[in-house]
Amino acid sequence: MSASRVISPGQVGSETGSRILRYTLAERINHWIAALTYTYCLITGLAFWSPYMFWLAVLVGGGPTARFWHPWFGLFFTASVGWMYKMWYEDMLITDTDRRWADAIKHYIENDDKNLPPEGRFNYGQKLYFWLIFYGTILLLISGVGLWFAESIPWSLRWLRYLAVTVHVVAGLATIGGFIIHVYMGTAMVRGGFTSIIRGEVSAAWAKTHHRLWYEQVVKGDPPNK
Amino acid sequence: MSQATLSIKQISGHAGAAPGAGVERDYQVCKLVDTTTCIGCKACEVACLEWNGYEFTETVFDNSYQTMPQTQWNYWNLIKFNEHEREDGSISLLMRKDQCMHCADPGCLKACPADGAIVQYTNGIVDFQQQNCIGCGYCVSGCPFDIPKFNPKTKKMFKCTLCVDRVSEGLEPACIKSCPTGCLHFGTKDDMKELAETRATQLRESFGFENAGVYDPAGVGGTGVIYVLHDATNPEAYGGLPRDPHVPWVVRFWKGPAKWIGNLAMLGGILGVTLHYLRYGPKQVDGDMHENGGQP
Numbered sequence: 171m172s173a174s175r176v177i178s179p180g181q182v183g184s185e186t187g188s189r190i191l192r193y194t195l196a197e198r199i200n201h202w203i204a205a206l207t208y209t210y211c212l213i214t215g216l217a218f219w220s221p222y223m224f225w226l227a228v229l230v231g232g233g234p235t236a237r238f239w240h241p242w243f244g245l246f247f248t249a250s251v252g253w254m255y256k257m258w259y260e261d262m263l264i265t266d267t268d269r270r271w272a273d274a275i276k277h278y279i280e281n282d283d284k285n286l287p288p289e290g291r292f293n294y295g296q297k298l299y300f301w302l303i304f305y306g307t308i309l310l311l312i313s314g315v316g317l318w319f320a321e322s323i324p325w326s327l328r329w330l331r332y333l334a335v336t337v338h339v340v341a342g343l344a345t346i347g348g349f350i351i352h353v354y355m356g357t358a359m360v361r362g363g364f365t366s367i368i369r370g371e372v373s374a375a376w377a378k379t380h381h382r383l384w385y386e387q388v389v390k391g392d393p394p395n396k
Numbered sequence: 397m398s399q400a401t402l403s404i405k406q407i408s409g410h411a412g413a414a415p416g417a418g419v420e421r422d423y424q425v426c427k428l429v430d431t432t433t434c435i436g437c438k439a440c441e442v443a444c445l446e447w448n449g450y451e452f453t454e455t456v457f458d459n460s461y462q463t464m465p466q467t468q469w470n471y472w473n474l475i476k477f478n479e480h481e482r483e484d485g486s487i488s489l490l491m492r493k494d495q496c497m498h499c500a501d502p503g504c505l506k507a508c509p510a511d512g513a514i515v516q517y518t519n520g521i522v523d524f525q526q527q528n529c530i531g532c533g534y535c536v537s538g539c540p541f542d543i544p545k546f547n548p549k550t551k552k553m554f555k556c557t558l559c560v561d562r563v564s565e566g567l568e569p570a571c572i573k574s575c576p577t578g579c580l581h582f583g584t585k586d587d588m589k590e591l592a593e594t595r596a597t598q599l600r601e602s603f604g605f606e607n608a609g610v611y612d613p614a615g616v617g618g619t620g621v622i623y624v625l626h627d628a629t630n631p632e633a634y635g636g637l638p639r640d641p642h643v644p645w646v647v648r649f650w651k652g653p654a655k656w657i658g659n660l661a662m663l664g665g666i667l668g669v670t671l672h673y674l675r676y677g678p679k680q681v682d683g684d685m686h687e688n689g690g691q692p
Contacts, residue, residue, distance in 0.1 A: 238551065336650070358673055358678060362681065
């Protein structure tokens with residue numbers, strides 16, 4: 171649930187100058203806890219993944235240190251995703267608007283945004299990424315606990331050890347795929363997105379271009395778009 | 397422990413060829429455990445503790461002669477006791493010395509992500525190098541015999557070293573030295589196999605153990621510890637000795653094709669977004685929405 175509001179209402183409607191609060195302080199803090207803990211798990215996880223990336227462990231204090239903290243940072247990340255779920259769950263539900271948008275996703279990829287149906291606070295792609303991370307985290311948590319305490323899994327249930335390895339790898343790679351796209355879009359492709367998750371604000375023009383339904387609701391003072 | 401006098405065959409978690417691999421030839425060493433002459437005295441358990449400097453630890457009694465349910469990080473050698481009911485209803489008490497099998501194709505080494513934490517020497521000994529171990533426990537999933545154990549205090553993995561420190565100095569392993577019945581033998585793999593086959597033949601021909609045979613599982617490329625069993629058709633009866641052990645296929649896939657598929661996918665992702673940027677660039681925020689008919 172966002173507390174989106176127009177920061178400088180006198181200028182809303184004009185094309186320049188007006189700023190809108192897109193992410194509250196709590197949302198920004200949450201996002202960066204998730205980002206840092208995920209990045210830690212990514213670096214250390216890649217180190218354990220391939221001998222050719224084992225050197226990454228050196229960046230965070232060496233193999234044993236990386237191994238010690240990886241599961242703990244995983245738990246911190248899980249907690250931040252839980253908090254994120256609490257804050258964004260309603261905003262992230264997939265709607266008919268999203269389905270129409272998804273049908274036209276080709277235009278989004280080709281930066282032909284004029285031919286896209288207007289979107290709410292989060293577009294379909296952002297929602298997909300949210301749910302990918304949400305379910306990915308659940309799988310990583312469960313399989314991660316299995317890997318953490320592999321020796322405690324009885325020999326007669328050793329298929330669980332093998333399942334844990336498989337699930338952790340598959341879920342990890344899936345989130346990495348989403349993460350690559352997320353970082354690219356948040357920094358390079360959708361300019362203004364990166365600033366918004368740091369300072370919380372976007373311009374009215376930005377909101378109108380990328381999230382028009384949300385913008386209209388904010389301007390009207392309606393509850394934020396689900 | 398590190399053995400500079402031994403030549404290395406392969407090491408774990410290493411990018412590129414293992415340094416020192418293939419420069420020397422060596423005899424493959426092997427322990428032969430004749431379960432038919434083992435009396436379960438546990439001298440080998442004590443000798444193992446003594447030589448490796450471990451105290452006896454607390455254990456669990458579960459109505460058996462067995463010292464504890466399974467090997468521990470500081471208890472590498474365990475006689476497994478099993479009461480086995482024969483077809484005619486009589487009971488035989490099976491005793492098998494359980495320890496690391498020193499597989500020719502070691503699943504622990506395959507699973508290990510830490511550079512040089514697991515070493516296989518040319519003589520066949522598979523040894524953990526605790527100074528390189530990161531304590532991840534992947535070897536637990538890789539091992540088909542459930543041998544590697546975690547020391548929660550030092551956060552390192554431990555198992556039988558086949559007394560690599562003794563063997564590299566030309567001595568036999570401590571367990572072999574302590575065996576009072578001579579059911580434990582140590583020598584080259586070829587010699588031990590020959591001795592084992594001779595004993596199995598003797599058991600079949602002179603003692604009526606029709607199914608007597610040698611356990612040297614091919615699924616892991618043969619092992620550096622081989623058994624003579626009264627009934628080689630039922631290895632499970634000997635404290636759960638697996639019939640056809642092999643490196644779990646999940647571990648093989650994980651450390652083989654999955655690595656390449658995953659790496660290519662990640663590279664593809666990075667390449668994909670880079671190409672997207674070069675082709676389409678950043679999205680434009682239109683300052684004048686009126687032109688697009690988008691006036692709120």
